[in-house]
Amino acid sequence: MKCPACGQEAVAKNACPRCRTDLSLLFYIESLPDRLAEEGNALLDEGRPLEGIEKLQVASALGPADRGLCSRLATELARAGLDEWALLQFQRLEEFGDLAPAERRIARLARRRRFVRAFVGRVLGVFGLFKIPDGGRVAP
Ligand SMILES: [Zn+2]
Numbered sequence: 001m002k003c004p005a006c007g008q009e010a011v012a013k014n015a016c017p018r019c020r021t022d023l024s025l026l027f028y029i030e031s032l033p034d035r036l037a038e039e040g041n042a043l044l045d046e047g048r049p050l051e052g053i054e055k056l057q058v059a060s061a062l063g064p065a066d067r068g069l070c071s072r073l074a075t076e077l078a079r080a081g082l083d084e085w086a087l088l089q090f091q092r093l094e095e096f097g098d099l100a101p102a103e104r105r106i107a108r109l110a111r112r113r114r115f116v117r118a119f120v121g122r123v124l125g126v127f128g129l130f131k132i133p134d135g136g137r138v139a140p
Pocket residue numbers: 003004005006007008016017018019020021
């Protein structure tokens with residue numbers, strides 16, 4: 001890290017060796033995405049999907065683009081039935097290149113479920129059986 005106070009390059013300790021500025025908070029912030037991703041993955045492995053997804057989403061928003069993180073997030077969102085969010089993640093994932101076969105399969109499943117949900121919502125709406133606030137439309 002570069003010391004923001006004096007410009008010293010490659011500072012690797014909590015205090016700058018040249019000007020002694022305390023950089024511990026900056027190191028903490030810099031490490032946050034990785035630590036959140038680690039915690040999120042651990043929660044998912046423990047079978048706590050919503051808490052895990054929440055951590056991965058924050059890690060993904062704060063950190064640099066990471067294919068592995070994006071893939072896990074997309075997969076877990078689809079597994080939790082949060083298909084709109086999953087499909088957005090799969091779009092982001094495609095920016096890294098082609099999806100793996102398993103990823104393509106999960107994305108296809110999420111698209112189908114989204115379609116069925118929208119279709120059923122419209123049919124029920126037509127017959128006045130069920131009203132959903134947005135009229136069955138789905139976000140783009
Ligand atoms: Zn310094």
